[in-house]
Amino acid sequence: MVHQLFVKRIIVGLTSFFLMMCLFALAAIPIELDARHSIANSRSPEYVVDEEDASFAYRVDNLFIDSHLVGVLELEPVGGGFVVPVGLSDSLEPGHIAVSKAAVQYSDILERQFGPVQAVIDESVILEGELVVYYRPSNGQAFLDMARKGEGVYFASGFANDGRTGALFGDITYELWSQYLLPIALLVFAFPLIQNLRTTRAAVDESLAGERFVLESIGAPRRELIRHSVNYLYKPFLLGVSLAALLIVVLIAGCMSVPLTGFRLHTHLYTDKLALLIGYFALGAGLAFAYLAWPRLQWARPHSHRRRLVGTGSGLALFGLGIVIAAIMRLWYVKIPSNLMVFLMLASVFFVLMGLHSTLAVLCTVMTRVAIRIMGKDLRAGVFFRWVIHHPYDASRTGTFAGSFVSVGVILVAVFATIAGAQVPPPRPPDGIQIVKTSLNCDGDYTACLKGAADRVRSSDPTAAVYVAAYGQGVAQVSAGQVDPAFLSQFIHYGLGPEYGGEVDEISLESRWAWIYTISDQNSDLLSHVQKITFDTAIVALSIIDGENGRAIAQIYRQQASWLTLLTTLSFIYAMVSVWMQFMREAGHHAKEFASIASITGKADMIARTISMRLTLVNIITGILSLSVGIFLAHQFLFPIGGFFPSTFIISVGAIYLMFTLTQGILMYVLVRNEASSWLPGKR
Secondary structure, eight states: HHHHHHHHHHHHHOOOOOOOHHHHHHHHHHHHHHHHHHHHHHHHHEESSSSGGGSEEEEEEEEEEEEEEEEEEEEETTTOOOOOOOOOOOOTTTTOOEEEEGGGGGGGHHHHHHHEEEEOOOOOSSTTOOEEEOOOOOOHHHHHHHHHHHHSSSEEEOTTTSSOOOOOOOOGGGGGGGGGHHHHHHHHHHHHHHHHHHOOOOOEEEEEEHHHHHHHHHOOOHHHHHHHHHHHHHHHHHHHHHHHHHHHHHHHSSSSSSTTTTTOOHHHHHHTHHHHHHHHHHHHHHHHHHHHOOOOOGGGOOOOHHHOOOOHHEEEEEEEHHHHHHHHHHHHTTTTTTHHHHHHHHHHHHHHHHHHHHHHHHHHHHHHHHHHHHHOOOOOHHHHHHHHOOOHHTTTHHHHHHHHHHHEEEEEHHHHHHHHOOOOOOOOTTOOOOEEEEEEOOOOSHHHHHHHHHOOOOOOOOTSSSEEEETTTTTEEEEEEEEEHHHHIIIIIIIIHHHHOOSSSSOOOOOOOEEEEEEEEESSHHHHHTTOOOOOOOOOOOOEEETTHHHHHHHHHHHHHHHHHHHHHHHHHHHHHHHHHHHHHHHHHHHHHHHHHHHHHTTTHHHHEEEEEEEEHHHHHHHHHHHHHHHHHHHHHTTTTTTTHHHHHHHHHHHHHHHHHHHHHHHHHHHHHHHHOOOTTTOO
16 A cells, blocks of 8 residues: 555655656757757848848858858848948958857868858857858859849848848758747647546546545535645655756756757847746646546546447547548549648547547457457457456557557658658769859859850869750750769769759759759869869859759758657657556556455466456557557658658657556566465455
8 A cells, every 4th residue: 555655755755857848848948949949040131122222232142061060140230331240340341251169170172162161150159060151252243243133143222130030041041940849749649648636637636536525414514625635646746846946947057968869059149038937837837736636526437337439330440531531642643732631631530539549449449359269269358358358448559559659750750851852862973973053153154154164164174074054944964074884874874964954965044943963983182172263243152062062962961850749759758658557556446356366366477468468469469550550650640751761760760668567567576476475354
C-alpha cells in the first residue's frame, strides 16, 4: 500500500514537470521566432518606388560556400551621399565588403568574389551562426542606373529596423514555414497533456477515495475535502515544478542547447519578459493544480461502465473509410484539386484515428482465436489468451496511442519536409572533375553581355569546358576544352537539360539572367580561378561549386525539420509516459488477480513470466500494426509529391515504444512475483 501511494505521488510530480515543460515550449516558440524575425528585419532595406524618396539602391542575393548559405546585401548611396548599414559604424568604401563573425573564416573566398573585407558586422543584427555579407559595388553609377531601369535593383528609404516591411535576406528567407510551428506544437502537445491530467486525477481520486468517503459521510464541507487534497498534492507537485523550473533556467541561460537542434535560447528575450512569464507559468500550474485537487463527490461520480464514444462496428467503418480515402488520393492524385487534397488528407487521418482502437481490438481477438485454432487446443481459459479475448480494447490501448501519434507525426514531419523541399542533396561530380556555376546579371545588350562573359571564361582556361544556360532557352556549348566528351554529354543530358532545356547551338538571351558552367579535370582550384575573372557587369557575378546551393538548402531544411521532429518525438514520449502512468495504476489490480493462483500453485515465477510475455507480445504486435498504419498513410500521401520519407522519426518512435513496452512487461513481472509472495488466504 505504501509502495502504491509512493508511485502515485511520483505520478503527480511527473505530471507537474511535463506540464511546465509544455507551457515553456508553447511560450518559447513565439518568443524566439519573433526575435529572429525582428533581427532579420532590422538590417533589411525598406523598399520605395521613387528615387526622390530613396537614400540608397539595393539588391539581395545568395551565395553558397561549403554547403552553407551566405546572405548578400548589395547597396549604393543615392545622390553621392553615404549610408551606414545596420550593424556597422561607418559606410563601406566602393568595392569593399563587411562580413558577419561566422563568415570571417571564409574571408579568402569572399575577397576573391567581391573585394577586401573592411569591417565585421555587429552580432546584434545577425542570427546565430549566420553568414552575411554587405557589399558596395565598385561601379556604383551603373548599379544606380539598373535601379532606375528596374533591372533587378531597387530603391530603399532606409532600413526597416523593428518594422515588418523590410526586404528579407539570409537564413530568415527559408523560415517562412515557422508560422505554423506554434499551431503544430499545440496540436501535438494537447492530447498527451489532457490524457496526462486525466490519468493523474484518476490516480489522486483513487488514493484519496477512502478519506473522502469518510469526510463526506460525516457531512464535511467541500473545503475540507479540498484541504485534504491540497495536503496530499502540494509536495510532489511543487517538486515537479521545481525540477522543471531548474531545467528551464538552464535552457534560458544558454548553458545547454535544445536537444536535437543545436540551438541555444536567447537569455535577454526572457529576462525582458520575466514578470509576464512568471504570471503565465503560475496561471497554468495553478489551473492544473486546481483541477487535480478539486474533489469529485461520491454522488457526482460517473458510472464505471460508460458507453464507448465509437462502437466496434462504427470504428471499423471509419477506419476502412480513412484507408479508402488515402488509396483514392494516391490513385487520382493529379486530378484532385490542391485545396480538396488538404481536406481529404485531414479527413483520412481523422477517420483512421477514430477507428484505429476498434480495428486493433478486433485484430487482437481474431489473431488470438487463430492462434488457438492453429495450436489445436482449447486455450481460451488459459492465462495467456483469456484476458486478450475478454479485454481486447485494454490489450490494444498502448498500441493505439502509439499508432495515433505515429500517424499524426509522420504526416507533420513528412509534409513539412516535402513542402519545404528537403530532398536528397544533389550528388557530387566524379573524383577529378570540378564544376563551377556562375550566375550572370546582364544589362543593356543581354546577348552580347553573355557572349563576352563566356569568352572571358574560355580564354582564361583553354583546357576547361564552358557552357552557357538560360531558363526556357536551353544549354549552349562555348568550348569543350580537354574534358572527357562522354562525361560532358552525360552532364548536359542528366544535369543541365532537365533544368534549362535541351542543348542548342547558341542562346539569344531574352532576359538579364544567365548561367555559365565551367568544367575542368585539372588539379588546380577551379573556383578560385573563376572568381578572379573580372566580368564587365554592374552586378557582381557570383560563382559557386555546382550543387552547393542544393546541398546548403537541404542542410537548412534538415536542421529546421529537426524542430518538428523534436516536438513530435517529445509529445510521443509524453504520451507514452501518460500511458505508463495509467498502466502502473492498473498493473497492481491485475497482479492481485493472479496472486492467489500463483501462491497456491507454487508457480509464481511461471505465471508472472507468462503474464509479462503476454503483455509485451500484445503491445509489440499492436505497436507494429500501428506503425504500419502510419507508414501506409505517409506512403499514400507523400511519395507522389516528393518521395521524402521520415525514416528517422519512425525509427525514434519505434525505439521509444519498444522501451516503454519492455518496462511495462518488467513491471508486471515484478508486481506478480511480489503479490504472490505476500498473499495470504482471505487477503484482497
